[in-house]
Amino acid sequence: MQIFELKNKAMNSESGECILGFQDTGSHACYMIYGVLKPGEKGRLVKPGEGHEEIILAMKGDLEVTGYHSTTLKEGFAFHIKGDHECFLENKGAVSAMYVIAGAHSDEGHH
Numbered sequence: 001m002q003i004f005e006l007k008n009k010a011m012n013s014e015s016g017e018c019i020l021g022f023q024d025t026g027s028h029a030c031y032m033i034y035g036v037l038k039p040g041e042k043g044r045l046v047k048p049g050e051g052h053e054e055i056i057l058a059m060k061g062d063l064e065v066t067g068y069h070s071t072t073l074k075e076g077f078a079f080h081i082k083g084d085h086e087c088f089l090e091n092k093g094a095v096s097a098m099y100v101i102a103g104a105h106s107d108e109g110h111h
Contacts, residue, residue, distance in 0.1 A: 006034035007098075016041075033101040037063070042090035046081060046101065053082035054103040056089070061097030064090040082106060 002024075009018035016038070021031035037044060042064075048054045056065075057078040065071050067087030069079055081087065083106070091097040 037091035044089040047086035
């Protein structure tokens with residue numbers, strides 16, 4: 001079993017994200033993104049793409065979601081999005097917000 005450290009990688013990256021996927025696991029079946037949005041940061045596009053689906057979880061803090069889905073995603077809550085639908089995440093809070101995006105291939109998206 002291999003253990004993957006994601007938090008520090010995300011915190012230290014320019015994008016604020018760390019992707020755990022094929023390069024780490026050797027599997028195309030699923031992937032996970034650990035992300036951080038700084039206070040006031042906006043514009044993180046969520047668009048799984050054709051043949052993919054994603055679940056977005058607000059881990060720490062609340063996220064404003066606009067686009068295909070528009071809502072305040074409270075800490076501990078998640079939503080599902082698939083295909084070419086898109087939305088944007090924004091952190092309107094005073095502290096950094098953390099999220100996880102878990103993705104996989106839809107039935108029509110297998111490689």
